[in-house]
Amino acid sequence: MKITAVHEGTVPISSSIRNAWIDFSSMDCSIVAVVSDVMRDGEPVVGYGFNSNGRYSAGEILRRRVVPRLLDADPDALLAEDGQLDPTRAWDFMMSNEKPGGHGERSVAVGVVDMALFDLASKLAGQPLHRWLADRYGDGEPDDSVFVYAAGGYYAPGKSLRDLQDEMRGFLDQGYSAVKMKIGGASLAEDLERIEAVLQVLDGDGSRLAVDVNGRFDLATALEYGRAIEQYGLFWYEEVGDPLDYQLNATLCEHYAGPIATGENLFSLQDARNLIRYGGLRPDRDYIQVDPALSYGLTEYLRVQEMLKQHGWSSRRCIPHGGHQFSLHIAAALKLGGNESYPGEFQPTGGFADGAVVENSYVGLTETPGIGFESKAAFHEVLRELHS
Ligand SMILES: O=C([O-])CC(=O)C(=O)O
């Protein structure tokens, strides 16, 4: 098996929504197609990848560094002892001559290609990625379905409390029982009104509602909001301060008794380990949201899982950011606690297979080989254009 070409492009995933830190008016995303020399039904087998959402496309790094290094690698050096493609062997080539630390956008570029290589390897084996992964990195028996919660509740121009409630009712109608909304982009009084409006839709059950600050608060505001919302018994209080301010997180954990979730903007094993070492998180209630697509791919995420195990954390405490198919397979294979879902945002890249049904906040996986982009028609068309 040889890689014959890697094609790279950018797709817009922009919208008018806003969280406490950014708007998404110019959000875009890198996509790649890794073409192999293996032919099936007269066409080459191709692996696809994209970089989740929240970080912009990384075309320059892909074109100038990551892709040329992959294409220069000896094809045999990418194969396991059984002669099959082993995506984790590509990582050292893609990262050659890169200094450690300061992970920035580089982790996005490597993550996109890593995803495409996992898609390709599992397609070549004729298996859906979750089964391929469970055989190699799990216990051979992936979960049949994965817990998903519906993320939304953004700020948007002219959006009323009634609109917010309707959005959340829509999520419940689609089969979700847990939802997430944004806070920290308005005053505390206004955010409390928004939270209470959503709680009405959830029959007052705070354990079904997560709130996300997107890193906006300083310590004083984090604690002030924490005191105000603790009474609701929320599902979690997310990314409350700067993602790299471990001390802030640790202090918050001493004062806020409910679950805390963070990690979507930690892009490396080292950053995740510092969170565990210094962030004060509690393995009996808190959640780690590292997104494999943004953080050097599944190859690095496997290292993160190993680190968490060494520190006594269950994989069930991990619920990745991103709402994409790649993490859905990873969640089933590695027995994570679940996966995010954005029923209303980040198209055409985000979300699951076209026919995917959510029931009681669980979604099943398809048996399509690979990640299953082929069962997501609108996105598949965009991906196919990369190499046709
Ligand atoms: O608004 C965003 O950037 C997305 C986000 O934080 C999340 O999905 O948790």
Ligand SMILES: [Mg+2]
């Ligand atoms: Mg978030």
